[in-house]
Amino acid sequence: MANMAQAVRMALHYGEKHLGVSDIFGEDVGAPLGGVFTCTQGLKTTWNSPLDERGIIGAAIGLALAGQKAVAEIQFCDYIFNTIDLLKLAGNNNWASNGQYPLNITVMTPAGAGIHGSLYHSHSFDAWASRLAGWKVVMPSTPRDAYGLMLAAIEEPNPVLVMIPKALMRVKGEELIPGEPSDEKELKERIDAPLGEARKGWEPRWPELEFVPTPIGKARIVREGRAATVVTYGRHVFIAEKVANMLAAEGLGDVEVIDLRTIYPYDWAAISQSIQKTGRVLFLNEDTEITNFGEHLLRRTIEEHYYQLRARPRLLAGAHVPGIGLAPPLEEASVPQEHDVERELRALLSELT
Amino acid sequence: MSDTSRIPAQPFKDKNFSLSYHRHMTRARALEERLIKMMRSGDGYFWIGGPGEEAFAVALGLQVRKGEGPAFDYLHLHYRSNPVVLTMGAAMIDFIRQMKSTATDPFSGGRNFVAHICKREWNIVPVTSTIETQFAVAPGTAMAQRRARLKGLPHGVTVVIGGDAGTAEGDFATGLIWATRPGFELPMLFIATNNKYGISTPAETQHGEKNIADRARAFGMPAQVVDGNSPEKIWSALETAFDTIRSTGKPYFLEVMVSRLHGHSSSSGAARTLDEPCCIDLFEKKLLKSGWISEEEIESVKQLAHQEAQEAHERVKTEPYPEGSTFQDHSFAGGVRGGVPGRDF
Numbered sequence: 001m002a003n004m005a006q007a008v009r010m011a012l013h014y015g016e017k018h019l020g021v022s023d024i025f026g027e028d029v030g031a032p033l034g035g036v037f038t039c040t041q042g043l044k045t046t047w048n049s050p051l052d053e054r055g056i057i058g059a060a061i062g063l064a065l066a067g068q069k070a071v072a073e074i075q076f077c078d079y080i081f082n083t084i085d086l087l088k089l090a091g092n093n094n095w096a097s098n099g100q101y102p103l104n105i106t107v108m109t110p111a112g113a114g115i116h117g118s119l120y121h122s123h124s125f126d127a128w129a130s131r132l133a134g135w136k137v138v139m140p141s142t143p144r145d146a147y148g149l150m151l152a153a154i155e156e157p158n159p160v161l162v163m164i165p166k167a168l169m170r171v172k173g174e175e176l177i178p179g180e181p182s183d184e185k186e187l188k189e190r191i192d193a194p195l196g197e198a199r200k201g202w203e204p205r206w207p208e209l210e211f212v213p214t215p216i217g218k219a220r221i222v223r224e225g226r227a228a229t230v231v232t233y234g235r236h237v238f239i240a241e242k243v244a245n246m247l248a249a250e251g252l253g254d255v256e257v258i259d260l261r262t263i264y265p266y267d268w269a270a271i272s273q274s275i276q277k278t279g280r281v282l283f284l285n286e287d288t289e290i291t292n293f294g295e296h297l298l299r300r301t302i303e304e305h306y307y308q309l310r311a312r313p314r315l316l317a318g319a320h321v322p323g324i325g326l327a328p329p330l331e332e333a334s335v336p337q338e339h340d341v342e343r344e345l346r347a348l349l350s351e352l353t
Numbered sequence: 354m355s356d357t358s359r360i361p362a363q364p365f366k367d368k369n370f371s372l373s374y375h376r377h378m379t380r381a382r383a384l385e386e387r388l389i390k391m392m393r394s395g396d397g398y399f400w401i402g403g404p405g406e407e408a409f410a411v412a413l414g415l416q417v418r419k420g421e422g423p424a425f426d427y428l429h430l431h432y433r434s435n436p437v438v439l440t441m442g443a444a445m446i447d448f449i450r451q452m453k454s455t456a457t458d459p460f461s462g463g464r465n466f467v468a469h470i471c472k473r474e475w476n477i478v479p480v481t482s483t484i485e486t487q488f489a490v491a492p493g494t495a496m497a498q499r500r501a502r503l504k505g506l507p508h509g510v511t512v513v514i515g516g517d518a519g520t521a522e523g524d525f526a527t528g529l530i531w532a533t534r535p536g537f538e539l540p541m542l543f544i545a546t547n548n549k550y551g552i553s554t555p556a557e558t559q560h561g562e563k564n565i566a567d568r569a570r571a572f573g574m575p576a577q578v579v580d581g582n583s584p585e586k587i588w589s590a591l592e593t594a595f596d597t598i599r600s601t602g603k604p605y606f607l608e609v610m611v612s613r614l615h616g617h618s619s620s621s622g623a624a625r626t627l628d629e630p631c632c633i634d635l636f637e638k639k640l641l642k643s644g645w646i647s648e649e650e651i652e653s654v655k656q657l658a659h660q661e662a663q664e665a666h667e668r669v670k671t672e673p674y675p676e677g678s679t680f681q682d683h684s685f686a687g688g689v690r691g692g693v694p695g696r697d698f
Contacts, residue, residue, distance in 0.1 A: 066493065096481075097461060
């Protein structure tokens with residue numbers, strides 16, 4: 001099965017071959033490296049930009065203004081912060097022009113902790129991104145969704161931010177992407193650039209892929225249940241699923257796990273239906289907890305489902321600290337770990353109504 | 354397309370062209386004066402604009418190739434560019450509509466300040482209040498034009514304008530870097546209008562470089578410092594710049610020395626400054642000397658322009674604001690209205 005980096009690469013190939021993608025660019029995105037996570041190896045329209053994140057977002061806006069279809073990469077979301085007012089401009093361009101200039105832009109960026117990334121390779125951006133009105137914001141947790149959400153982003157007439165969990169880049173999927181060879185080795189041979197001298201003159205042999213977008217704004221029920229709801233995205237989908245399986249095996253009931261997939265416009269219908277069913281909800285993500293996106297969902301839960309709740313709703317998020325330390329105990333203390341999720345879910349399930 | 358083909362080879366030796374140039378300048382000034390009047394009488398919340406820049410702005414407005422798409426020039430303007438767009442042929446009333454934030458404002462539908470122009474049919478991308486961000490965005494449209502050029506398709510030039518103070522922002526450097534990547538040079542005209550102030554702060558107290566143009570020269574870009582109060586000089590500088598870019602596909606830089614005749618904006622009162630030269634006065638003296646116009650004729654050109662502005666204002670007074678219920682429209686293209694999912698859409 002493809003890993004997430006390969007899935008993104010295949011989506012970009014599909015985009016430049018069939019969907020009119022004109023430019024895939026960013027720092028080290030072009031040959032010979034093809035991206036620090038290899039997401040852009042072997043593609044036709046890639047190019048290396050100056051080391052200038054503001055220039056990258058600015059150029060993406062300009063290309064879109066001129067009717068080009070650009071996919072820009074910010075190498076790590078840790079370095080997207082100095083582009084915030086350009087992201088705001090991209091978000092308000094269509095609104096400010098009263099509909100004259102919609103911008104078809106895809107920005108992709110690796111996000112989150114979990115790779116021993118220290119202060120500046122561990123940032124999350126979902127809470128910040130949720131405030132960028134005019135953007136659609138997605139975060140896949142599986143290679144299949146990475147493929148589908150990239151296709152949807154490329155086709156979307158608005159700016160879309162695709163946050164790819166850093167920790168999941170090399171994780172293989174459990175579902176074949178339509179058109180993907182079933183033999184992993186074959187896929188690797190066909191689309192992973194060889195190392196060293198062999199890379200010179202190398203050409204990928206792309207599989208015949210299909211257009212199967214993952215709709216923006218639609219959550220995925222990862223695991224059904226009636227005992228409680230976990231609403232999460234990115235790498236915490238797997239942590240929540242694992243803990244839910246463990247608790248079910250103990251006979252504590254089935255926890256429903258929702259992979260939101262889209263931060264904006266989020267699938268309130270899916271969240272709402274699940275909460276009405278379970279009456280117990282945990283919002284889970286790794287961005288810092290003060291003014292966290294999960295807090296917004298908590299607010300809506302309280303405002304709209306207060307009388308249906310059987311236990312107090314909860315948010316488990318990253319600690320409000322200036323940075324994530326390199327030493328493993330520091331990182332583990334800063335972002336939600338499996339044992340934190342377990343503790344919260346046990347408490348949620350055992351709270352008497 | 355622009356009507357530059359109808360412009361005489363030596364335009365300022367041509368009486369009709371010179372008189373028409375004077376009318377453009379006068380109309381642009383009358384518009385700005387009307388906008389300031391509107392602000393003072395409560396028919397607008399804020400004024401900012403370009404009185405004092407008309408000699409330069411009219412030249413740019415006449416030389417630009419207007420149209421939609423990479424085949425034409427892209428304009429990344431700033432908030433002193435009303436005179437450019439008026440000269441290009443926009444209706445005077447449309448600026449007045451934006452001043453009064455009426456629903457009929459064609460640039461932003463009553464959403465943005467005056468002089469925040471957007472006109473897709475002429476490649477005028479949205480003017481932003483954020484200073485200098487246009488220098489980070491402009492290389493993108495120029496890349497599309499470079500691409501058209503390489504394919505042998507019709508291609509325009511990307512024009513980007515900002516003031517002198519804004520060149521302190523990093524985005525100015527971004528523009529220079531991205532326009533001059535070796536082998537990927539972009540067809541861009543960089544213009545820094547230098548009025549020697551950032552709101553109240555004199556440039557000489559903040560900038561050690563002798564000329565802004567020197568910074569462009571460091572990137573191998575041809576660059577000129579031009580007297581923006583002289584129609585002849587700025588006309589010819591722009592002509593050289595456009596010709597060079599159109600023939601080489603590479604960027605060019607103009608630092609245009611201009612006057613700022615009503616201060617920064619309404620935030621500083623917008624009172625008329627008397628210690629800076631006025632390009633219209635200077636041009637009128639020349640026209641009078643050449644005998645192509647009389648004092649009375651100048652007065653009548655002015656009266657006509659002011660009358661046009663006043664009539665437009667009267668009409669706009671009757672036009673409504675946008676409905677409050679439309680505030681979320683165009684948050685997104687393609688159907689999603691914006692706001693809170695499950696509540697607003």
